[in-house]
Amino acid sequence: MKSPTSLIRPLVRKLHPYVPGEQPRIRGLIKLNTNENPYPPAPAVLRAVQGAVDGRLRLYPNPTSQALRERLARLHGCLPENVIVGNGSDELLALAVRTFVEPASLGANRSRSALQYFDPSYSLYPVLADTHGARTLSEPLGESFALPTPAELRRRGRWDFRAALTLVTTPNAPTGRAFSRRELAALCKAQKGVVVLDEAYVDFARENAASLAFRFPHVLVARTFSKAYSLCFQRVGYMLGHRVLIDAMDRMRDSYNVNGLGQVAALATLDHLSYYRRGFGKIRATRDRLTRELTALGFEVLPSQANFILARPPGMPAERWLEELRARRILVRWFRYPRVKAYLRITIGTNPQANALLRAVREIV
Amino acid sequence: MKSPTSLIRPLVRKLHPYVPGEQPRIRGLIKLNTNENPYPPAPAVLRAVQGAVDGRLRLYPNPTSQALRERLARLHGCLPENVIVGNGSDELLALAVRTFVEPASLGANRSRSALQYFDPSYSLYPVLADTHGARTLSEPLGESFALPTPAELRRRGRWDFRAALTLVTTPNAPTGRAFSRRELAALCKAQKGVVVLDEAYVDFARENAASLAFRFPHVLVARTFSKAYSLCFQRVGYMLGHRVLIDAMDRMRDSYNVNGLGQVAALATLDHLSYYRRGFGKIRATRDRLTRELTALGFEVLPSQANFILARPPGMPAERWLEELRARRILVRWFRYPRVKAYLRITIGTNPQANALLRAVREIV
Numbered sequence: 001m002k003s004p005t006s007l008i009r010p011l012v013r014k015l016h017p018y019v020p021g022e023q024p025r026i027r028g029l030i031k032l033n034t035n036e037n038p039y040p041p042a043p044a045v046l047r048a049v050q051g052a053v054d055g056r057l058r059l060y061p062n063p064t065s066q067a068l069r070e071r072l073a074r075l076h077g078c079l080p081e082n083v084i085v086g087n088g089s090d091e092l093l094a095l096a097v098r099t100f101v102e103p104a105s106l107g108a109n110r111s112r113s114a115l116q117y118f119d120p121s122y123s124l125y126p127v128l129a130d131t132h133g134a135r136t137l138s139e140p141l142g143e144s145f146a147l148p149t150p151a152e153l154r155r156r157g158r159w160d161f162r163a164a165l166t167l168v169t170t171p172n173a174p175t176g177r178a179f180s181r182r183e184l185a186a187l188c189k190a191q192k193g194v195v196v197l198d199e200a201y202v203d204f205a206r207e208n209a210a211s212l213a214f215r216f217p218h219v220l221v222a223r224t225f226s227k228a229y230s231l232c233f234q235r236v237g238y239m240l241g242h243r244v245l246i247d248a249m250d251r252m253r254d255s256y257n258v259n260g261l262g263q264v265a266a267l268a269t270l271d272h273l274s275y276y277r278r279g280f281g282k283i284r285a286t287r288d289r290l291t292r293e294l295t296a297l298g299f300e301v302l303p304s305q306a307n308f309i310l311a312r313p314p315g316m317p318a319e320r321w322l323e324e325l326r327a328r329r330i331l332v333r334w335f336r337y338p339r340v341k342a343y344l345r346i347t348i349g350t351n352p353q354a355n356a357l358l359r360a361v362r363e364i365v
Numbered sequence: 366m367k368s369p370t371s372l373i374r375p376l377v378r379k380l381h382p383y384v385p386g387e388q389p390r391i392r393g394l395i396k397l398n399t400n401e402n403p404y405p406p407a408p409a410v411l412r413a414v415q416g417a418v419d420g421r422l423r424l425y426p427n428p429t430s431q432a433l434r435e436r437l438a439r440l441h442g443c444l445p446e447n448v449i450v451g452n453g454s455d456e457l458l459a460l461a462v463r464t465f466v467e468p469a470s471l472g473a474n475r476s477r478s479a480l481q482y483f484d485p486s487y488s489l490y491p492v493l494a495d496t497h498g499a500r501t502l503s504e505p506l507g508e509s510f511a512l513p514t515p516a517e518l519r520r521r522g523r524w525d526f527r528a529a530l531t532l533v534t535t536p537n538a539p540t541g542r543a544f545s546r547r548e549l550a551a552l553c554k555a556q557k558g559v560v561v562l563d564e565a566y567v568d569f570a571r572e573n574a575a576s577l578a579f580r581f582p583h584v585l586v587a588r589t590f591s592k593a594y595s596l597c598f599q600r601v602g603y604m605l606g607h608r609v610l611i612d613a614m615d616r617m618r619d620s621y622n623v624n625g626l627g628q629v630a631a632l633a634t635l636d637h638l639s640y641y642r643r644g645f646g647k648i649r650a651t652r653d654r655l656t657r658e659l660t661a662l663g664f665e666v667l668p669s670q671a672n673f674i675l676a677r678p679p680g681m682p683a684e685r686w687l688e689e690l691r692a693r694r695i696l697v698r699w700f701r702y703p704r705v706k707a708y709l710r711i712t713i714g715t716n717p718q719a720n721a722l723l724r725a726v727r728e729i730v
Contacts (some may be wrong), residue, residue: 007529009466012613020425021425053414057595058405059388060388088619091622193372220371240549245372260598264437
């Protein structure tokens, strides 16, 4: 049987797939590698999901996540037409690429096929560009991973203010640094193409930029129930923005893209936000303590507004630290990319998990 | 605020989205419009899902549906590398288009950008082609909606034996007619591009063609847990085929494409197949009885091997029948397409639902 490689699009043959963080099931493992919330969903959310597990599983879920979109519209002070729900915000990022960016083919205007982002940011973006056949434009962040101003980007001369799609993670990953609404607004104002503000971690930050999705017709804001709302397992994210952009993405999505129990879980979550806000407070407190104590132990810890920190460990390469911690059943994340390979990205867990991490670090140093 | 229409790809602006069947929540409604199984999932499956609804929802699901792929590989006598799991088989159909078909752009070889299917078949296919910018080739089925032989397709002169992707629904929707493994094998043998045999309804048929996914390196077989296994709500489908094709699709998919409770439900389902097989028997018996009784009432009912029938009602247009039945709280499906617009597609429900349908029909005739 000959290999059917010739049947595959050349673009696909060349792909380097996105590498998700490990999900090992090791007993007693402290898992600080994929930015999951250490606290479970609200008990009422679990009850709501359990209560929905019955004969109705045989029926298709609502194809447009109608009830959830209505509830999100109330939360954000907009209309359901300004909201699209996805199978995690990852699906919506991929949809945005397919909706707004032309594949780079003969004759296509360069900006029309450009997917642009800052480096470092969410490592999925270049994968989405390659998957779609878009041109990738990656622009280094400034010193301490700051967002360059439009004037600075103009001076540097590479940035495309007409790029079809610009993706900005804020607070940023893996740095944890948040960009202010004011600096994001300045960037949005300067862009002519679509801008997605990817706010996956915004619930752990001091401010958010959701209002920009309503101030600018070309700006979309992405949110997820995964991290802050402890629903990674159920794949629910959403985007906010102008109804014309949302409608276009809606035409491109799979018809039943969001599973029913995920819709149930997300809806119940929105009825119990105070439970989650208490958790955010605990996570921020643990984050600030961990930042102080790791700094005292010789780490360089970047100020974070997310539920993780980026920390440069002392004494030996970060990759060695990854192994040493893993040997002590603590899993953190390390990226082989130039600007961050001296750092570890550490998800903020519970206080006991932070203590276990600090004990392990003291053993290693 | 000016409309941001200019930011949307011209291809997307022109799209006619796929219209899913209605999911109304009307009290007492008999819902025979979207081919859902009338019987609930096995009690043990519901218990397995309920048992998984706990703090673990905060964690990402297995990104490759590993346990489920291993279990499906055992069922089909292949390796996990021959299996890809998707957010319903719809996601996998869309992925196949993006993996194997070039968007029709300047200079692309015509066959390389061709998505080909028979008419009528699953109405999603042309939507997938348009979404991707593929060329659509649609070829009429023969008399009584039979599958044309390769010789007949050659005589007709339009069929592309080199089309990048050919999609075949079997048993077919909305006709219910199944194509035999032998005739499907003859078609597969004649094709040079990828062929997907979309077996969403195959559990209600006399035979299946899964073995062709292993006999031919360019053939994929699509299955779903939605219809036969009463899991529409949870969005789990899969494809079988050569590891090179499966690996290519795997690179194109979203990293966490299948929600965790869906994986749990599908795994538990595979432990209780005998429960489902009893249900298939009941559905087939109801289907055969409904076929006989509707025929006696003046309907022309096509022989079906699916969990629905395509029936041409007597006396007045099918669209009027749709309304008359709806007024009696019975929902069936009607398609405005030339070759089937004289027919109603009626999902096979329980025996009491069939009796209610027959009562309503007797009232109307």
